[in-house]
Amino acid sequence: MKTMRSVLAPLILLAAGLAGCSGGNETASASGQMPGAGNPVVEVGVLTLKKQAVPIMVEVAGRTSALETADIRPQVDGIIKRRVFTEGSAVKVGDLLYEIDPSSYQATYDAAAAALEKAEAAVPSAQAKVDRYNQLVGANSVTGQNLDDAKAALAQANADVAAARASVEQAQINLTHTKVTAPIDGLIGTSSVTAGALVTANQTTPLATIRQINPINVDLSDSSVNLLRIRGMLDSGRLKRTDGPPKITLILEDGSVYPKTGTLESTDAAVSQTTGTFSIRSRFPNDDRTLLPGMYVRARIDVGTDESGFLVPQRAIDRNAKGAATAKFVTADNKVETRILNTVQAVGNDWLVDEGIAEGDRLIVDGLQKARDGASVTPVAVTLDANGVVVEDKAAPATADPAATTPAATK
Known part of the structure; x- marks a missing residue:
């Protein structure tokens, strides 16, 4: 037993020495330095x-919208006799779009005009009777009651004329409405009816829609936080505004930049309670009709320069x-x-x-x-x-x- 211990003791000491040397090298390696080496710069x-x-630019999202929009609806009942315009074309105020069969409305107008003539024919006789009674009542040839009756008859004749004239005007309006015309300038879309279709006055479905798109509006939306930040920069004097309204540049859906700049027209007076945003309306020239209502765009608004x-x-x-x-x-x-x-x-x-x-x-x-x-x-x-x-x-x-x-x- 004693001999075995005397043999193992040197081996244990040798293993401990090797472990110590290995630990020192790992420490040096972990630190990235060799013994005696300095820290590299x-x-x-x-x-x-x-x-x-x-330049401070605010980028916000928005959509294009028509400057003016008019839904074309009939104001009288009838059958569409013909459609005059070309779908997708430009129209001017007063251009004829549809013609509704005017036959019944023409007959109503003629009857009203005849009734007016009849009423007007009764007025001179009633007036002459009143004038004659005025002379005779002074000579005690007629009674005052007779004169009063004559005046009442004259007033009735004049009232009949007024009523007949109103009927003529109403018949004329209805007859005019058989020709449906454009109320605004713009581009007219597709027609929802063709010749022979029955339409009714003030129906829900429009016959067509006209949109004025030159110039065109772009409705933008920005956060109230951004508004407060820009206002704070302006108040502190860090942000310098240029003369005139802010210029606006559009980035279209394909990433291209619209070649014409727009101007700020108005801002909403309230912030949305659900989204915390407010609306900005800008306006752009659109001579070549590149922008169409409903397009999604991004706008860069030049609000000033941080000096x-x-x-x-x-x-x-x-x-x-x-x-x-x-x-x-x-x-x-x-x-x-x-x-x-x-x-x-x-x-x-x-x-x-x-x-x-x-x-x-x-x-x-x-x-x-x-x-x-x-x-x-x-x-x-x-x-x-x-x-x-x-x-x-x-x-x-x-x-x-x-x-x-x-x-x-x-x-």
């Missing part, structure tokens, strides 16, 4: 931020656990610092920021994965293209002091 690409005038804004590339913005925007900067002593920023809105591939940045700050836009808070870095000035991609590195590092021009390796 990494390079990061930075942009030096400066205040600039930034002291900072544009931060979206690639440099991250979000913390609370959802706040954060970005990494290089301090004056070339150390990494994370700040919380207040983003106002997206401007292309950038964010407009109004808090958390000062003039000349160096923003890290490349090498973010290697930049740790408090770590020393070598800042290298970079250039971004229109899509926010690094396209050029300058040979000199970006330092806090513009006079410092220590060479640095190009990324």
Whole structure:
């Protein structure tokens, strides 16, 4: 037994020594450093931020709607004799659209006109009788009662004339309504009836619809939160308005930009209780009829210019656990610092920021994965293209002091 212990003891000590050496190497490997090696300084690409005038555009959704719409309905009963217009064509006010068979209405008018003539023929006789009785009553040839009866007969004759004239006017109106004309200028759609169809006065189904689309309205919708934000920027003086009403640009459903700009016409005086939005009505010229009522569009409204804004590339913005925007900067002593920023809105591939940045700050836009808070870095000035991609590195590092021009390796 004693001999076995004397043999195992050296083996146990040897295994313990090997385990200790292995643990030391794993520790060194996990830390990313070899024994005796110093911490390497990494390079990061930075942009030096400066205040600039930034146009503020609000993008909202909307739909096109006709400037004026008129549903064509008959005002008298009858059979459609003919349809005059071409479906889908432009019509003017007063153009004949439909003709309803006028035969019965013409007969009614003729009868009313004859009744008027008969009533008018009775008036002179009644008037002459009154005039004669006025002379005779003074000579005691007729009684006062006879004169009163004559005056009553004259008044009745005049009333008959008035009633007959009203009947003629009504018959004339009905006869006129047998010719259905356009009440507004615009494009007329398809017809719901053909010749020979029976129509009734004030029926529910329109015969056709006319829409005026040049110019055309575009009804937009924006949130009340956005309205308050823009109003606050105006009140603070940061946002400068241009002269005249705001200009509006349309983006069509296929992504193309409508070549003509529109103007703001009116805004709703109330906010929707269900959606928290309010309506904006704009107006656009539409000579070539590209815009048709009911099309879905997006509109960019030019509300002014932020005279002291900072544009931060979206690639440099991250979000913390609370959802706040954060970005990494290089301090004056070339150390990494994370700040919380207040983003106002997206401007292309950038964010407009109004808090958390000062003039000349160096923003890290490349090498973010290697930049740790408090770590020393070598800042290298970079250039971004229109899509926010690094396209050029300058040979000199970006330092806090513009006079410092220590060479640095190009990324």
